Amino acid sequence: MNKENGFGYIKRQSPIHALTGTTKLLMTFITSVAVMITYDTRFLFGVIILAGILFSVSKIQFSDIKAVIIFIAVIMIFNCIAIYLFSPEEGVRIYGTRHEILRISARYAITLEQLFYMLNVVLKYFSILPLALLFMTTTEPSEFASSLNRIGMSYKIAYSVALALRYIPDIQRDFHEIGQAQQARGIDMSKKVKLPQRMKNASAILLPLVFSSLSRIDVISNAMELRGFGKHKKRTWYRAKEFKGVDLAVIAICIGLFVVSLSLNYINGGRFYNPFV
Amino acid sequence: MIISRRDYLKFEILHFKWKASSLSTLEKLTIYMGVNMKKPVIVYKDYGFQYKEQGNPTLYNIDLTIYEGEKILIVGPSGSGKSTLGNCLNGLIPFSYKGEITGTLTMDGKEVKNESIFELSKIVGTVLQDPDGQFIGLTVGEDIAFSLENECMSTVEMHQFTQESAELVGINDHLDAPPHALSGGQKQRVSLAGVIVDKVKILLFDEPLANLDPYTGKRAISLIDKIQKDTNTTVIIIEHRLEDVLFREVDRIVLMSEGRIIADMEPNQLLCLNDLREQGIREPLYLSALKYAGVDLSPKKQPAYIDKLSITKEDKGKVKQWFLESAATHPKQEEKKLLEVKNLTFSYEKGKTVLEDVSFDVRKGELLAIVGTNGAGKSTLSKVICGFETADKGEVFFDGKNIEQDTITERAKHIGYVMQNPNQMISKTMIFDEVALGLQNSNLDEVKVRERVEETLKICGLYPFRNWPISALSFGQKKRVTIASILVLQPEIIILDEPTAGQDFRHYTEIMEFLEQLNKQRITVLMITHDMHLMLEYALRALVFSKKRLIADKSAAEILTDPRLTQQASLKETSLYSLAQVCNIEKGTEFVQRFIDYDREVRLSE
Numbered sequence: 033m034n035k036e037n038g039f040g041y042i043k044r045q046s047p048i049h050a051l052t053g054t055t056k057l058l059m060t061f062i063t064s065v066a067v068m069i070t071y072d073t074r075f076l077f078g079v080i081i082l083a084g085i086l087f088s089v090s091k092i093q094f095s096d097i098k099a100v101i102i103f104i105a106v107i108m109i110f111n112c113i114a115i116y117l118f119s120p121e122e123g124v125r126i127y128g129t130r131h132e133i134l135r136i137s138a139r140y141a142i143t144l145e146q147l148f149y150m151l152n153v154v155l156k157y158f159s160i161l162p163l164a165l166l167f168m169t170t171t172e173p174s175e176f177a178s179s180l181n182r183i184g185m186s187y188k189i190a191y192s193v194a195l196a197l198r199y200i201p202d203i204q205r206d207f208h209e210i211g212q213a214q215q216a217r218g219i220d221m222s223k224k225v226k227l228p229q230r231m232k233n234a235s236a237i238l239l240p241l242v243f244s245s246l247s248r249i250d251v252i253s254n255a256m257e258l259r260g261f262g263k264h265k266k267r268t269w270y271r272a273k274e275f276k277g278v279d280l281a282v283i284a285i286c287i288g289l290f291v292v293s294l295s296l297n298y299i300n301g302g303r304f305y306n307p308f309v
Numbered sequence: 310m311i312i313s314r315r316d317y318l319k320f321e322i323l324h325f326k327w328k329a330s331s332l333s334t335l336e337k338l339t340i341y342m343g344v345n346m347k348k349p350v351i352v353y354k355d356y357g358f359q360y361k362e363q364g365n366p367t368l369y370n371i372d373l374t375i376y377e378g379e380k381i382l383i384v385g386p387s388g389s390g391k392s393t394l395g396n397c398l399n400g401l402i403p404f405s406y407k408g409e410i411t412g413t414l415t416m417d418g419k420e421v422k423n424e425s426i427f428e429l430s431k432i433v434g435t436v437l438q439d440p441d442g443q444f445i446g447l448t449v450g451e452d453i454a455f456s457l458e459n460e461c462m463s464t465v466e467m468h469q470f471t472q473e474s475a476e477l478v479g480i481n482d483h484l485d486a487p488p489h490a491l492s493g494g495q496k497q498r499v500s501l502a503g504v505i506v507d508k509v510k511i512l513l514f515d516e517p518l519a520n521l522d523p524y525t526g527k528r529a530i531s532l533i534d535k536i537q538k539d540t541n542t543t544v545i546i547i548e549h550r551l552e553d554v555l556f557r558e559v560d561r562i563v564l565m566s567e568g569r570i571i572a573d574m575e576p577n578q579l580l581c582l583n584d585l586r587e588q589g590i591r592e593p594l595y596l597s598a599l600k601y602a603g604v605d606l607s608p609k610k611q612p613a614y615i616d617k618l619s620i621t622k623e624d625k626g627k628v629k630q631w632f633l634e635s636a637a638t639h640p641k642q643e644e645k646k647l648l649e650v651k652n653l654t655f656s657y658e659k660g661k662t663v664l665e666d667v668s669f670d671v672r673k674g675e676l677l678a679i680v681g682t683n684g685a686g687k688s689t690l691s692k693v694i695c696g697f698e699t700a701d702k703g704e705v706f707f708d709g710k711n712i713e714q715d716t717i718t719e720r721a722k723h724i725g726y727v728m729q730n731p732n733q734m735i736s737k738t739m740i741f742d743e744v745a746l747g748l749q750n751s752n753l754d755e756v757k758v759r760e761r762v763e764e765t766l767k768i769c770g771l772y773p774f775r776n777w778p779i780s781a782l783s784f785g786q787k788k789r790v791t792i793a794s795i796l797v798l799q800p801e802i803i804i805l806d807e808p809t810a811g812q813d814f815r816h817y818t819e820i821m822e823f824l825e826q827l828n829k830q831r832i833t834v835l836m837i838t839h840d841m842h843l844m845l846e847y848a849l850r851a852l853v854f855s856k857k858r859l860i861a862d863k864s865a866a867e868i869l870t871d872p873r874l875t876q877q878a879s880l881k882e883t884s885l886y887s888l889a890q891v892c893n894i895e896k897g898t899e900f901v902q903r904f905i906d907y908d909r910e911v912r913l914s915e
Binding site: 172173174194195198201206209210212213214215216217218219220233236237238239240243244247248251252253254255256257258259260261262263264266267268269270271272274 | 399400401404405426427430431435437439442443445446447448450451454455456457458459460461462463464467468471489503504507692695697716717718720721722725726728730732733734735736737746747748750751794795798
């Protein structure tokens with residue numbers, strides 16, 4: 033994550049960056065729904081490949097998002113282990129056949145069906161994740177607020193979200209500085225002190241942090257009112273981009289994906305694609 | 310009819326243009342004044358205000374008329390009601406701060422209490438004190454356009470308006486920059502652009518200089534002056550740094566005290582009187598010098614502006630005489646070195662050094678100022694000394710011992726650090742607990758802790774309040790609590806980051822005299838400051854930083870009379886030096902030093 037703006041935005045010149053924030057938000061949203069309603073492996077693969085292409089177009093490098101991907105991958109590994117531990121026969125139940133590879137104990141066996149089911153779960157996460165990351169890394173935080181507003185969220189709420197993002201780095205800095213000052217008063221938070229004491233000492237940062245944040249809020253809300261925030265029911269956005277043909281095309285494609293996903297449900301006679309019959 | 314000097318000047322210009330016409334001077338003047346008759350834009354009539362949560366009114370019987378195109382400076386000590394007076398104009402009262410209003414206030418012909426804060430914001434643009442806190446947008450462009458967005462202006466038009474305002478204040482090269490990439494002065498320019506983009510009639514500045522270094526402050530005052538002339542707006546500046554505001558002309562000064570206006574006159578008139586001093590407002594230093602020398606001041610001599618000051622030959626003689634008569638003080642004898650910094654280099658990120666090859670000594674019992682440009686590395690230096698950050702190269706010695714391996718907490722036993730904002734340090738609700746906090750992890754028993762805390766509270770003049778909640782204290786008192794909470798650890802050196810920022814002269818004096826007292830008890834004091842007066846008056850020596858380097862290590866008087874140095878470090882030459890030049894005193898530095906010594910004696914005897 034980019035420390036500078038507390039958000040993932042990475043400034044590059046690319047066709048993806050040029051899309052309006054609203055388009056990207058809708059793209060992420062519609063595709064996520066499309067992915068969520070089906071477990072069709074072919075479809076999920078398709079979406080992943082599509083996301084891969086979009087990523088290469090966006091000029092966002094793998095190294096930019098490596099940390100997040102690794103983090104999610106670790107979570108997925110735990111997730112799969114948990115699924116297997118709690119319902120080792122889920123795949124068999126879903127697909128109705130049983131191809132056993134290895135028996136471990138009376139309760140646990142490894143079946144092709146179970147592996148296939150878990151593969152689908154993983155695919156699902158990894159087809160939504162790139163799109164969400166793409167949205168976050170190619171949308172300026174300020175455009176983020178205007179896109180939330182465009183898809184119907186009240187601008188006051190949308191702006192608060194953007195402001196919160198704007199203040200994250202400031203509050204981080206405050207936290208760091210207050211911590212240093214407290215340590216300089218003999219309140220040791222280093223590893224030389226035992227954990228319970230360290231937790232208690234860390235609480236000495238909280239009160240000043242709350243107070244300094246409250247006074248920040250006071251100043252900013254006065255400043256906003258003085259400049260007419262909340263006067264009208266609507267507002268315009270300095271960063272708003274005009275919808276272009278590309279934007280409409282992208283949204284159309286996403287709706288297309290959604291329709292495909294729906295019809296797959298119908299063709300497969302359920303949410304799962306079954307290669308075992 | 311009163312004709313102001315400014316009007317007369319304007320008239321003279323026109324008169325010159327009209328030379329060819331056959332009208333007489335008087336006729337021309339009548340026509341001119343008919344056209345340019347001052348129109349009142351703000352009228353307070355028997356106005357009063359009381360905050361909902363307070364027992365007494367903050368403003369009483371205010372009668373004040375401000376005319377179109379005027380530039381007014383409002384001064385007064387903290388709590389005199391000067392900010393409240395401003396907040397009544399922009400609608401924060403009663404919109405954000407509730408209370409009871411008496412009397413009337415009309416602006417541009419409209420009764421203010423019947424208007425909404427939004428309507429008012431179209432007439433009055435307010436630039437708040439803290440340029441950081443009021444930065445709303447994520448980039449400069451967005452921040453300037455903020456009010457236009459709220460007005461539902463189309464994006465295309467908005468970009469054009471934003472560009473225009475940005476050009477006016479000279480920030481148009483940074484439209485895409487995020488706030489953290491800007492300096493304090495630049496942020497203030499953005500705030501200013503953000504209000505003039507609305508084409509407001511009145512600009513209100515609430516302590517515009519509070520967070521700026523001296524040079525940037527000077528530029529801000531020139532910019533305000535330029536904007537006013539370019540756009541013909543009415544300007545109201547609320548500020549207690551009088552000398553700095555008077556870098557450019559103002560039409561009137563309104564002096565407030567305890568909720569009332571006690572003077573409302575031309576600067577040249579007001580500065581001849583003693584009212585400012587009596588109200589705890591610091592008059593320009595050169596004026597104090599003139600008064601010490603026994604020079605009679607009159608508005609004719611233009612005492613409000615150092616560059617326009619026209620004193621007689623006789624007056625100059627008096628100043629010279631005073632200079633020769635006041636005795637030079639003897640330098641203190643050298644003490645042992647307590648802190649030594651040797652060839653210190655530091656960077657937060659590789660390749661981007663913040664401090665480069667810094668070396669200096671601090672002797673026991675010194676009171677030292679650290680000054681320089683915003684971002685020159687002053688705060689970083691103190692962080693490295695306290696062990697918050699680790700130096701890339703170089704060493705720090707305390708009492709002859711290298712402290713490289715010591716942790717923050719270990720160093721804190723010898724070197725105390727007080728942050729600029731007391732709210733960032735206070736973590737308990739009661740004063741006693743707050744001061745005792747640092748001792749709780751030491752091995753002292755409870756009785757000893759109590760003894761030491763009480764002793765410290767007595768030194769800091771806080772003993773009577775020991776069982777009070779901290780929330781009941783003023784900002785200055787809170788600052789003292791934070792100093793006490795460091796002193797209780799009995800450090801030998803105490804480093805303070807901007808000890809007097811945002812304080813009026815009375816609180817400033819209180820804090821500084823307290824620090825001087827500590828210093829007399831052989832505690833070494835290092836102060837990071839922007840305040841040139843503070844440095845002149847209290848510090849015997851100062852370290853000047855500019856662009857990562859230590860560029861001077863001299864007495865304050867030597868630094869502030871060296872034009873090359875002041876420019877390099879964004880400082881401001883002291884007006885005393887200019888006065889010395891006016892009076893043909895060659896030894897400017899010595900003159901400044903004499904003044905400081907003399908002034909200190911006067912203050913002590915008061």
